[in-house]
Amino acid sequence: MTVRDIDAYIACFPAEVQQVLQQVRATIRAAAPQAEERISYQMPAFFQDGVIAYFGGFRKHIGFYPPVEGDAVLLRAAAPYAGEKGNLRFPLDQPIPYELIGRIVEARVCAKAARGRR
Numbered sequence: 001m002t003v004r005d006i007d008a009y010i011a012c013f014p015a016e017v018q019q020v021l022q023q024v025r026a027t028i029r030a031a032a033p034q035a036e037e038r039i040s041y042q043m044p045a046f047f048q049d050g051v052i053a054y055f056g057g058f059r060k061h062i063g064f065y066p067p068v069e070g071d072a073v074l075l076r077a078a079a080p081y082a083g084e085k086g087n088l089r090f091p092l093d094q095p096i097p098y099e100l101i102g103r104i105v106e107a108r109v110c111a112k113a114a115r116g117r118r
Helices: 006-011 015-031 072-081 098-117
Strands: 036-040 043-047 051-057 061-065 088-091
Touching: 006 015, 006 036, 006 043, 015 043, 015 051, 015 061, 015 098, 051 098, 072 088, 072 098
Parallel strands: none
Antiparallel strands: 036 043, 043 051, 051 061, 061 088
C-alpha cells in the first residue's frame, strides 16, 4: 500500500480498525503535540528531534514502534505486548492500552529533549 498521508493510510482499513488507528493517532498527538506527522516506511510516523513513534495496522493487531527503552516501569507494562525486535503488538481482539501508548510517547519526547540538552 502506497499512501501519501496518515488520513489516506487509515482509510485503507475496515471501519472498526480505522477507529482504533484514529485513537492511536490522537493518543500520540496528545502526548507529543509538537511532533510532525508523516508517512515513513509506508506507516504513520511522528517526528520530533527524530522518530517518536510509528504505528501500523495489521490483520490481527496494531503495531507500535520503536521499542521501549530505558524505563523499567514502562518495559514491564509493555512486556505483554512485546513482539519481535522489541516492537509492540496490540491485538485487535483485546482492549488497546491507549494510556500505555501515551506514556511511552511522553517518555520518548522527554528522552529526546534530554539528549538535545547535552
